[in-house]
Amino acid sequence: MLKIGMLTSGGDCQALNAAMRGVVKSLAHKVDKLEIIGFIDGYKGLIYGNYKKMTPEDFSGILTRGGTILGSSRQPFKLMREPDENGLDKVEAMKANYRKHKLDVLVVLGGNGSQKTANLLREEGLNVIHLPKTIDNDIYGTDVTFGFQSAIDVATQAIDCIHTTAASHNRVFIVEVMGHKVGWLTLYAGCAGGADVILLPEIPYDINCVIEAINKRSKKGRGFTILAVAEGAVSKNDALLTKKEYKKKKKNWSYPSIAYKIADEIEQTCGLEVRVTVPGHTQRGGSPAPYDRVLCTRLGAEGARAILDKDFGCMIAVINGEMKRVPLEETAGRLKMVDPDDSMIEELKTLGVSFGDN
Numbered sequence: 001m002l003k004i005g006m007l008t009s010g011g012d013c014q015a016l017n018a019a020m021r022g023v024v025k026s027l028a029h030k031v032d033k034l035e036i037i038g039f040i041d042g043y044k045g046l047i048y049g050n051y052k053k054m055t056p057e058d059f060s061g062i063l064t065r066g067g068t069i070l071g072s073s074r075q076p077f078k079l080m081r082e083p084d085e086n087g088l089d090k091v092e093a094m095k096a097n098y099r100k101h102k103l104d105v106l107v108v109l110g111g112n113g114s115q116k117t118a119n120l121l122r123e124e125g126l127n128v129i130h131l132p133k134t135i136d137n138d139i140y141g142t143d144v145t146f147g148f149q150s151a152i153d154v155a156t157q158a159i160d161c162i163h164t165t166a167a168s169h170n171r172v173f174i175v176e177v178m179g180h181k182v183g184w185l186t187l188y189a190g191c192a193g194g195a196d197v198i199l200l201p202e203i204p205y206d207i208n209c210v211i212e213a214i215n216k217r218s219k220k221g222r223g224f225t226i227l228a229v230a231e232g233a234v235s236k237n238d239a240l241l242t243k244k245e246y247k248k249k250k251k252n253w254s255y256p257s258i259a260y261k262i263a264d265e266i267e268q269t270c271g272l273e274v275r276v277t278v279p280g281h282t283q284r285g286g287s288p289a290p291y292d293r294v295l296c297t298r299l300g301a302e303g304a305r306a307i308l309d310k311d312f313g314c315m316i317a318v319i320n321g322e323m324k325r326v327p328l329e330e331t332a333g334r335l336k337m338v339d340p341d342d343s344m345i346e347e348l349k350t351l352g353v354s355f356g357d358n
Ligand code: F6P
Pocket: 011, 074, 111, 134, 135, 136, 178, 179, 180, 231, 284
């Protein structure tokens, strides 16, 4: 008999169900009796004892379904050690619920913040397995996270659609891509969508370089320009500010987000017509791409193997195409950012793509 707890935490993505299915199907194939406690809305369910008893059948037919059958919520790691509004000690509450259900392991599907809490629970003596989820692809220790490829598909589709209308109207278009503090999604969607300018948080931009890239295209007779801009993109000047100073500065902006600020600067300087498109949460929605279905099936199988080996306290990672177990203490709290010297960036520059830096 094996009893597992499972939760999906943080911003959702397309392949959460596929990953849960991978774990459950693999375990059900190997053990005589499998009991599953599904915690509702991520760590919130574990803290407040909100759960449902599930069977392997509940995980059938969900390979292609987006979202998460368990629900999700954001429970910031930095507040985990702080009591809630009723004075509840959240960490003790999570431990108590784990013990109440006599769980053999807790399977956490989540991004960076969720991973930090998983590591905290490991330090507190719980058996934890983490599967790396996020469209941002920013989890240290794995080559790729699930959700990333599906989000690339959606963001690329957005850029593709903009291409045709931009060409008809000879406009400058900005597509703002998600990714939080990192530029992976923008880099890949920008490349796949053939963007002319790609702005990433890791390469602060100079607006003059961006304008120069647009003018260069105009001189060549190209009437339109497409910019893929990461939501976390930052100008060279703003990159010199502290986190606190930049946050304060942004509060005084009249722009909803960075793409609108860049659009305004381009319009003011060149008098060109600029439009902004923000695909936003559509990037996390819909069915998982086949790549993510494959990835989640493999991650799930390896997660199950780790559970059966009683090899807890790790993240199931992809390293050079292989499924590996990486200790949580090695990965928790570290961010995987785009390396500005990445060969892909050099290759795109060879094609004439501007990163707004020179
Ligand atoms: O981490 C995934 C992500 O979609 C980021 O790309 C984005 O910045 C953030 O979540 C949006 O969060 P929320 O869904 O809470 O608005």
